[in-house]
Every structure is written in C-alpha cells, then in structure tokens.
Amino acid sequence: MRLTGAQIVFESMLREGVRHVFGYPGGANLPLYDTFVQYPQIQHILVRHEQAAAHAADAYARVTGEVGVCFATSGPGATNLVTGIANAWMDSVPLVCITGSVVTALIGRDGFQEADITGITLPVTKHNALVQKAEDIARTLKEAFYIARTGRPGPVLVDIPRDTQQQLAEFEYPERVSLRGYKLPEHIDYGQVKKAAQLIGESQRPLILSGHGVILSQAFAEVRTLAETCDIPVITTLLGISGFPGTHPLALGMPGMHGMYWNNQAISNADLLLGIGMRFDDRVTGRLKDFAPHAKIIHVDIDPAEIGKNVRPTAALLGDVKAVLQVLNKEVHPKQHPAWRAWLREQREQHPSIALPETDKLLPQYVIHKIYEATRGDAYVVTGVGQHQMWAAQFYWYDRPNSFITSGGLGTMGFEVPAALGAQVARPHDVVWSVCGDGGFQMTSQELATIVEYELPVKFAIINNGYLGMVRQWQQLFYKNNRMAVKMFSPDFVKLAEAYGMVGMRVTDKLQVESAIERAMAHPGPVLIEFVVDEDENCYPMVPPGASLQETIDQPQPSREEATTRR
Amino acid sequence: MRREHHTIVALVEDRPGVLNRIASKWRQRGFNIESLAVGHSETPGLSRMTFVVDAATHDVEQVVKQVDKLVDVVHIEDITDHDMVSRELAMIKVRSTAATRSEILQIVDIFRASIVDVTPDTLIVEVTGEEAKLDSLLQLLGEFGILELCRTGRIAMPRGSTRVSPDEEPHLLLPHLAGGRAPGGIY
Incomplete structure (x- = not known):
C-alpha cells in the first residue's frame, strides 16, 4: 500500500496503540496535521507551548504505562520540547517525540526555523533519528517505540523533514525490530x-x-x-x-x-x-x-x-x-x-519529623494533609518542584499504586500544570490534584487554557507563600539570609482562573481549607484554589548540601541573620 | 585515583552521527580523548573505533557502560589488560639539506621507517610502530626541524584467538517486552 510519509506516521502510531498526541502545529509539520483529520482514532490535544506537550506526554506515560507521544514543528517548536525531553530522560519515562524538520534541501543551510534538534537532544534522549526517506519512517518509528518502552524506558525523538512527510512510499509495518546494538538483560543471574x-x-x-x-x-x-x-x-x-x-x-x-x-x-x-x-x-x-x-x-x-x-x-x-x-x-x-x-x-x-504543628496559621503541610483526607488517597497528585513538592511527598499517604507524578531527576519547575493536564487526559474519570508553587505555576500557567478547552477537571492547589520558597530556604540557611530574587509578585490567581473560564477560590484561613477542597472536588470542572500560606514555613527535615545523612537537621533552628531582600 | 592509558575498542553502526554520539558521552564526563582511529571492521556495516584515554579505571568503566547503552554501539570493550598488538602510523616532514640528509637516512633506517617523499629541502618519513617507538624517532628527528607531523592514533588488536566481537545473534524483539504495561495495578 503506497502512502505518504505523514500517513505512515499515523498508521505506525495506530499499530503502536497511540490514542492521544500532545502537540503544536507549525510550518514544518503541516503535512502531519493535514493528515491528522484522516485519523479520528487518535485525539490531538493542542497545548499552548511545546514544553507542555512534552510534560503532558510524560505524565500521560507515567499514568498509563504506555508511550507518551508529542508533536512539534522544527526550530523553536522542537527546541521548546527540550526541557520536557530532558525531564523524561532523567526520570526514565517512555516518550516518542515527532518533530517536523525543514525540507531536506534546506537542512544544514540555516533554513527558516531550522534547528539541529537531533544534535541538540542527543544527550537527553535514549535515541534519536533524522528520517530522510518516507520508506524509512515505519521502521524508524517501530524502533522508536520499542526503544522508548523497553529496558530502562526513555524518550526517543524522530525528526522528519516536511518533504519526507509528503513523499510516497510503500507501507509495511515491521513485525520485529533488529537492532544489533540495543542490549537488554535477557537472563537473570x-x-x-x-x-x-x-x-x-x-x-x-x-x-x-x-x-x-x-x-x-x-x-x-x-x-x-x-x-x-x-x-x-x-x-x-x-x-x-x-x-x-x-x-x-x-x-x-x-x-x-x-x-x-x-x-x-x-x-x-x-x-x-x-x-x-x-x-x-x-x-x-x-x-x-x-x-x-x-x-x-x-x-x-x-x-x-x-x-x-x-x-x-x-x-x-x-x-x-x-x-x-x-x-x-x-x-x-x-x-x-x-x-x-x-x-x-x-x-x-x-523525632516525629512530619508531625503537623499546632497553630492557627495556615501552613502548607496542613493543606496537603487536608487534600489527602478529602481524597482518601484515591487521586493522582501531580507536583512541580520545590517546597510544595517535598510537602506533597511528606504529608500525603500514597495508598494507590502509581499515584504520585513528580519531576524528580531534572527538578523541572512548571511541570505541575502540563503534567496534570496529561494525567487527566489519560484518566478522565479520576481525580487529579495539581499541587503547585506560586513560582512554578507561573512558568506554565498558559496551559489552563488547554485544560479548560478540553474540559479537564483538574484541581489546582497553589501553595502561595509569595516566595520561591526552596531557593529562599537555601539563602536563609547557606547564604546568610541574603534574599536575592526570591520574593515574587503574583497575579490575582482567582481572577486568572476566572479569565480562563474556570472556578477560582482563595483561602487565607486554616478554617476554610477543608470546605474549599470539598467544593473543588464537588465541582465537575477544573478548579483553582490559591492557598495563601504562612510565608515563613520551611521544609524539614533537611540534609544540608554536601553533608551526610547522619547530619540531618530534624527541626529548624531560629535564624539569627537579618534578612536582606531584593527583587 | 590512579590514572592510566586505556585502549578501548568499539564496534559501531556505520551511520551518520555515531561518532558524535560516542564523543558526546566522553565529553559529558570531561574526558580528553588522546587518540581516536576509525575504519571498517571485518563485519560489513560495522566500523571499528579505537580510543585511547588517560583516566582512572573506575571512571573509564562508567563511560564505557554509558557508551555501550547507545543503540548504535554494537560492542565496546576496554582491552587495556589484554595481550595485544598495538600500532600507530606517522608521517613526519623533516627539514633536510645535502649535509644532513645522510644522517637522517641512517636514523630512518635504524627505526625501519621509510622515506616516501624527497625534495631538496625536505623529507617525508613514514613510520609504523608502538607509540614509544614513534616518540623516540620524533625526538631524534626533532634536531633537524620537524615541519609537519601527522599521527593516526593507536589501533589495537588482541593476540591469538581472542576477538573484539559482538554476540553473533542480532537482538530480536522479545515477546514479554513487546507490549505496553497494564495500567494501574495492585500492591
């Protein structure tokens, strides 16, 4: 059967069981998008930034155990994926990223929107390939999915020039891969x-x-x-x-x-x-x-x-x-x-490291704990990176297998919003809580539009302490409390949520926490709750950087350094 | 940790970008590759690379494992501890005059090197051998003035029936690893 390169991409994806693609169109992947309409079996989720496509596909893969797939165009589209690819690489998540490339005649000639994306992603992919002939697409994708999901999983990028997507070739999907350099442990010693x-x-x-x-x-x-x-x-x-x-x-x-x-x-x-x-x-x-x-x-x-x-x-x-x-x-x-x-x-x-302190203040740990009580552990919890992430790891008991989705190795702030999107696409009927920092949330908050557009009922809990909390904590402990560039202005998150067409709430009092969480859970659509928490709270226990585990600080010592704050 | 010269041989797919992938792994760990020789191997489609790096054994082991994970690398082995034959080829352009030519020729003769080009003011000496031999010849010829030097870098081969070779069986799709994993799960 003779098909275009783009059709071969979709036929291959169907055979790999792909049902969702997170992506963003552009000049160099237009033939792929032109062909997309012929394949209603695969749903496209249009993100607002390619980084989000990679993070969403990452969380989708973690939640389902299947390979996450994302599309991006050449040049900036492809380079925007890089953070997401690196994140998946560090956390061993199976992804196949399909990027459009400039036409073959322009490769290496600084064509418009050209970037050497196979070169750029070389150290952060398990494998990558530039396919220059339509007849090679099926084999390359078969290998890409196989490499991504087997052994220690990881991201694979396949770059396909625009003219190759349009070229005709005989399509036959290989039954097997033959990769003499790809080794998997086959025997247990x-x-x-x-x-x-x-x-x-x-x-x-x-x-x-x-x-x-x-x-x-x-x-x-x-x-x-x-x-x-x-x-x-x-x-x-x-x-x-x-x-x-x-x-x-x-x-x-x-x-x-x-x-x-x-x-x-x-x-x-x-x-x-x-x-x-x-x-x-x-x-x-x-x-x-x-x-x-x-x-x-x-x-x-x-x-x-x-x-x-x-x-x-x-x-x-x-x-x-x-x-x-x-x-x-x-x-x-x-x-x-x-x-x-x-x-x-x-x-x-x-040393009851994570005992909840008795106080009337609204503490972030309390918020996490209340989310746990409300969900009884039956939810996906997605986080970004920083103090809120550590509290989400400490104060929520994960009783459901594979229910904590976080950026571990790379520590990518901003993961929380698109990852929640991807998790909810994968599990539309489950509860997904995105626990966010006020800093990380603002790195990818544009994805609220995607979440509203696709009617994804994600519940956001922004733990707003007005600071890049973990950085401030290090400045307090190891940089003489010299608070440079950590006090952060934020927009009115409630209005922001409303601007995107979702429910927004603000909680400033400990007594409102429970009811706000319950209202969010009862609402069928996406909800954003801003928890204005005590700004001084820091994350403990802590092993100072470079120290041994024996030197773990269980409880904070009051700081004697006077704070200097500059934005 | 003790540093020493390691001779590492890799058999890799003969494809664009492979050298870049491998070099990138050494670079990431801050290794300086002292020499690198690439050419065809006995197997069609496989190139043989010989690297020489100066580093601690444990560090080399780590990079070798990382390089081995590359899909295009079929086999990699540190053969430093093998009984092996290693050779390097050099071409040395030496300044020569009527007065010095015969002295140079004598040295070349002692090293069983050969002259491959002669002009009134220059000679090109071709020499093959282990690095130490090349180094001594270079030192001697240095007195006459070396105008140009190129060395191929080490190539090496284990003696006897030992071979640097991948498993004969190509890796095929294993049925138990073929499908996606079941979603969810129970403890």
Whole structure:
C-alpha cells in the first residue's frame, strides 16, 4: 500500500496503540496535521507551548504505562520540547517525540526555523533519528517505540523533514525490530539471586529502598511480598513514592535531603540495603562516602550502567525489577526483625519529623494533609518542584499504586500544570490534584487554557507563600539570609482562573481549607484554589548540601541573620 | 585515583552521527580523548573505533557502560589488560639539506621507517610502530626541524584467538517486552 510519509506516521502510531498526541502545529509539520483529520482514532490535544506537550506526554506515560507521544514543528517548536525531553530522560519515562524538520534541501543551510534538534537532544534522549526517506519512517518509528518502552524506558525523538512527510512510499509495518546494538538483560543471574537471598537471610537490620523502577515495572506486589515475607521496612525514594502503600506498617516514607529523620538514621545504621529500581541519587545518599557505612548493598536495576555508578553493591541483580523479584521471592525465607523494628519505632517517636504543628496559621503541610483526607488517597497528585513538592511527598499517604507524578531527576519547575493536564487526559474519570508553587505555576500557567478547552477537571492547589520558597530556604540557611530574587509578585490567581473560564477560590484561613477542597472536588470542572500560606514555613527535615545523612537537621533552628531582600 | 592509558575498542553502526554520539558521552564526563582511529571492521556495516584515554579505571568503566547503552554501539570493550598488538602510523616532514640528509637516512633506517617523499629541502618519513617507538624517532628527528607531523592514533588488536566481537545473534524483539504495561495495578 503506497502512502505518504505523514500517513505512515499515523498508521505506525495506530499499530503502536497511540490514542492521544500532545502537540503544536507549525510550518514544518503541516503535512502531519493535514493528515491528522484522516485519523479520528487518535485525539490531538493542542497545548499552548511545546514544553507542555512534552510534560503532558510524560505524565500521560507515567499514568498509563504506555508511550507518551508529542508533536512539534522544527526550530523553536522542537527546541521548546527540550526541557520536557530532558525531564523524561532523567526520570526514565517512555516518550516518542515527532518533530517536523525543514525540507531536506534546506537542512544544514540555516533554513527558516531550522534547528539541529537531533544534535541538540542527543544527550537527553535514549535515541534519536533524522528520517530522510518516507520508506524509512515505519521502521524508524517501530524502533522508536520499542526503544522508548523497553529496558530502562526513555524518550526517543524522530525528526522528519516536511518533504519526507509528503513523499510516497510503500507501507509495511515491521513485525520485529533488529537492532544489533540495543542490549537488554535477557537472563537473570541466578548466582547473584542466591547471594542476595543469603544476604537477606543473614541480615539483622535490612531496609528496602524502593525506586521508580518498581513503578515502571509494575512490581508492586513483588516488593510487598518481599517486604512482608522477610519483615523488611520499605523506604520509598521521591520517584518511588506510591510504589509501596504509604500506610503499610512497613512503610517508612522518603529518605534523603528532605526525607524522614528516622530514615536517614536507619540507612546509617542498617546492615543491608536493597536498592530496588533506584540509582542512589545524590539527593538520596547525601555525602556519598558516609552513606550507609555499615550496610552491604543489593542493587536491583535494569540498567547495567547504574550498577556500581554511585555505590558498589555486594550483589547486583540486573534485570526487570518484577522479573528479578519474582525469582528472588522464591529464594528467600520468612524472618522477623523485632529489635530493628523496635529501634525504628523509637526513632520515629523521638523525632516525629512530619508531625503537623499546632497553630492557627495556615501552613502548607496542613493543606496537603487536608487534600489527602478529602481524597482518601484515591487521586493522582501531580507536583512541580520545590517546597510544595517535598510537602506533597511528606504529608500525603500514597495508598494507590502509581499515584504520585513528580519531576524528580531534572527538578523541572512548571511541570505541575502540563503534567496534570496529561494525567487527566489519560484518566478522565479520576481525580487529579495539581499541587503547585506560586513560582512554578507561573512558568506554565498558559496551559489552563488547554485544560479548560478540553474540559479537564483538574484541581489546582497553589501553595502561595509569595516566595520561591526552596531557593529562599537555601539563602536563609547557606547564604546568610541574603534574599536575592526570591520574593515574587503574583497575579490575582482567582481572577486568572476566572479569565480562563474556570472556578477560582482563595483561602487565607486554616478554617476554610477543608470546605474549599470539598467544593473543588464537588465541582465537575477544573478548579483553582490559591492557598495563601504562612510565608515563613520551611521544609524539614533537611540534609544540608554536601553533608551526610547522619547530619540531618530534624527541626529548624531560629535564624539569627537579618534578612536582606531584593527583587 | 590512579590514572592510566586505556585502549578501548568499539564496534559501531556505520551511520551518520555515531561518532558524535560516542564523543558526546566522553565529553559529558570531561574526558580528553588522546587518540581516536576509525575504519571498517571485518563485519560489513560495522566500523571499528579505537580510543585511547588517560583516566582512572573506575571512571573509564562508567563511560564505557554509558557508551555501550547507545543503540548504535554494537560492542565496546576496554582491552587495556589484554595481550595485544598495538600500532600507530606517522608521517613526519623533516627539514633536510645535502649535509644532513645522510644522517637522517641512517636514523630512518635504524627505526625501519621509510622515506616516501624527497625534495631538496625536505623529507617525508613514514613510520609504523608502538607509540614509544614513534616518540623516540620524533625526538631524534626533532634536531633537524620537524615541519609537519601527522599521527593516526593507536589501533589495537588482541593476540591469538581472542576477538573484539559482538554476540553473533542480532537482538530480536522479545515477546514479554513487546507490549505496553497494564495500567494501574495492585500492591
């Protein structure tokens, strides 16, 4: 069957099960958009900025487990995707980004809206390709989807010149890919599994560090079985949150820079760490040379480059987390660690890191907690980056698998708005709460238009403290309280919401929180609530940058430095 | 950490941009590539690259793993610890006069190098060997005045039946990894 390059793109997407595309048209991808009308099976969501297309596709992929797809035109359209692609790259999210490129005759000649997007995205994609012949499109897309979703997932970019989109070629979708340089772990090393089982058997003070890999490989039941069988408490990394039920008796919450005090002490005292689908990131480990000084390490990961990158494991289990744990769970024997559990309980009682302070002030932590109570954990929580993100990680118990969508590795402010959009498109009947900072929200707030246009009932909670809070916190603690460029003017968020045609509310009093959240939940459409919170609240516990986990500050010390503030 | 010279061989798809992808991984970690030689391998469609880098073994290991993840890289191996033959070729343009020519020729002869071009004022010396040999010849010829120098960079091959070679089987679509994952899930 002879089709145009653009038709081949759509036929390929249909065969890959694509149902939604987040995109933005422009000169170089016009043939794709011209062809879009022939494919009503695929819904297009017109964002207001290409960065949002990438973030929305990212959250869509996280929520569904499918590959997220976004379209952009050449030049600025493509470069606007870059932050979103880098975000997906750092958090191992499967994306296929299809960009239009200037016509082949203009490539490399500084054509209008030309950017070398395969060159630009080289370090932040799992793979990318410039397709110059229509006959190569089907194979390239087959490979793109395969590479994006297999192994350690990641973004793949395919750049197609405008004339290639119009060129005719015979279409046949390949059944298989043949990539001799693409390696996936195919066998589980049984010797390492035995060794890991033995280490677990010998351990007195074991901990599981459950990461994003657990969610990506849907290994919820396997982690739970391992934890319960061997009585191993479970720490969830930021991206691992909602991989293990937050209210489970073995759940310990988050470790690291803003992790629970007890977790950081536990890691420092443990004799065995099982890092499962996580990469011992610096925000988790603190100063690396003092990380887990008494622990042997079992590292389970699908990416061989992660093994030994930051820590040297005693046993390395390379492979898909779910497959590896299924084998490991058959090798371990039930055991109990009453002394270790008691020690942990004692730590929690002595340092109740996230106790809600008794105060009449409107604290951000209280807002998060009230959202948890209102949703009873049955919602997707999407965040941006900063203090509100840490509070959302600390004060909400994620009892639903894969319900916390956040920008972890790249730490992309502004993720919260388009990611909520993508999550809601993927799950139109579920509750999606976007917890935003007043700073990050303003980076991508144009997407409210998209949200209203597509009737997506996202609930926004802007935690407005009038500051770029996390930056201010660092200035207070490590830069002599020299508050440069952190006090931030914001528009009237309620009016802004109304301008976009959605419901806006402002909450300034603790007593109004509950009813505002309930009203938002009861409203069928999108709602924005601005919570004007206490501006001085900071995020604790905290491990100072460059310090070890043992040096975790549980509670703030009053600052003696006088503030200097400049915008 | 101890630094040493590492000889790394990669077999890569013969496609545009591959060198850029690989070089980018070294660059990202701040490595300086001391030499790089690229050419065809015994397998059609696969190029063979030989890198020499001066760095700590652990750091090299990390980059090698990252490079191995590139889809276009079929195989990569640090062969520093192998028993291997390594060679480099150089062309050296030396200033020569009637008075110095015979002395230069004697040196060239001792190094089993050859003269590939002669003019009244210059000679081009071609020499093959390990880097140390090339370095000594260069030092000796330096006294006469080196006008131009080009070196190919090291190429290396393990001795005997050991080969730098990818798995014979091309990677095929594995059925259990082919589909998307089920949405949602239970703990």
